[in-house]
Amino acid sequence: MIYAYAITAGAPPADVLDGAPGLADAPLAARTVEDVGAVYSRIERGPSPTREDILRHEQVIETLMRGRPLLPARFGTVLRDEAALDHLLTINHKGLAAGLDRIRGCVELGVRVMWDAAGTEVDEADHEPSPGATTGTAYLIVRAAQERRRRSTEARAGELAANLNRLLRPCAKDGVVRVLPSPQVVMAAAYLVPQDRTGEFRNRVTEAGAAFETLKLLCSGPWPPYHFVPELEVPRG
């Protein structure tokens, strides 16, 4: 079987492929269909979600992305053989070529925003059942208070995320924002940022931190554009 790392604009030069060992140190190879290439290696067994394999996957992709547009494959992308890879490239050629054009000259920057959970709490009195309430009624009263808190938290997170996105999005070509992916995280976003605007983006993150004092912001990257890969048509069978 073969393990796919990335879709590239054309095939990377041989010295680049030689300089980045793949999973289990397997050598990298490339195939192209017209102007769209794919980098892969032959593997004996499927990848494991271990630190070693995940880091190797990322290292290969980051080596390949230096100097050329690239669409990273999700960790664990395995195909039967080279013919299956060629078929995948052929039936998805138009979408992949457009996807490569879209991310050309850009990197992905991740933004994760956390808030102080204490700031989302409501009065404890909301949780107290009314005097004389019977058991079932008391249960629903507590649930109603929790539901009000949930709606209030969602509304606050939505508003904060919208304000932050308004500040950051103008520096980016595209963005994917998730609001409240977990109770501690207000927003987790990925932005496709032109390389010549990454400094400006960094400044915006710092400005956002100053403007929203109760929030903590972490901007990570540059990453391969994992969140901006087009959906592929996958052959059945």
Added chain:
Amino acid sequence: MADPTPPDLPPADKIFARVGDLDEFLRGLDRVTQVLPARVNADEKNVEKGLAQLVLTLIDLLRQLMERQAVRRMEGGTLTEEEVERLGRTFMLLEKRMAELKKSFDLEDADLNIDLGPLGKLL
């Protein structure tokens, strides 16, 4: 023409900008490592637990949706006091029964909150 090279950061240095304590973000990343090994092992015990996890997740999702509907009706004043009491007792017993089932299959609340990727958490 080749694209300009991305900012030349060492592979380990991926902190591009930060406002706040890094440790808090790192604690949140612990959950990622808990998700990664979540694969189905095809031995009898794991398959049974996996199926129980899936079924209990669906039941809990329905329970929460029905509870929210009941709360909305209670707040909207369309339920009598008797109906509020009866519904509350039903949901309370259902929650108790769910806790027993989770315990018997060695499942935590977090196990019933499936990550749907870009769609977010189920519950």
